[in-house]
Amino acid sequence: MADTSSRPGVVLGIGLAVVAAAALAPAGLGGRPIPPWSWAVWAAAYAAGIWMFRRGGFVAAEGVRRTMWLLPVVLVFTVPAALLAPAESRARVAAALAARALAAAAAGAALAAWLGPAGLVRGARQLGAPERLADVLEATLVSLVNVLRQAKAMLRAREARRTAFGAWSDLAASPAESVRGFGRLVGALLLRSLERAEALERARRARGIG
Helix, strand or coil, X not given: CHHHCCCHHHHHHHHHHHHHHHXXXXXXXXXXXXXHHHHHHHHHHHHHHHHHHHHCCXXXXXXXXXXXXXXXXXXXXXXHHHCCCCHHHHHHHHHHHHHHHHXXXXXXXXXXXXXXXXXXXXXXXXXCCCXXXXXXXXXXXXXXHXXXXXXXXXXXXXXXXXXXXXXXXXXXXXXXXXXXXXXHHHHHHHHHHHHHHHHHHHHHHHCCCX
16 A cells, blocks of 8 residues: 555545446436446446455455455345336346446445555545544544454454354354344444443543544
């Protein structure tokens, strides 16, 4: 990330433009046809996402693997929307909506991975974002990083206590117990995140930060 440290605003602006282009390309909703250039935009945005992952220090295969984790979330939101399309074009609209959402999400995730939290905040300030908005963005990213770090630590501790490897290994054998276990994990994560947030706020007030 050394080559972007002096100009994260340019990188952030271009990355957001790629995300917006992918998200706004027509996908056939409302019975309108899907223009061929939409598919080209989505393919280019996804390729740009993989390239940004590589600039962020990930190999191409790792970038593809990370974007595939977004696919279930994409399908949850796109399949119901595709049901509103005419029956004869429902499958085509579903594919277009999935491609659009995946391309935009992949580009956004890759941009965040390339710049990192500090780069995103510096980029927002270089783009002229209001100072209060930049402060809110910084606080949000710091909290999100802390939550993710806490989640990784809890998952490592969970795996260390298990006799079998893999978070999903028992899902097919005992789905109810697995769901309850993940529910307890999420509840504990929320409580620890709140405790961490309160500790950070106390530390800020102790330093005289308003």
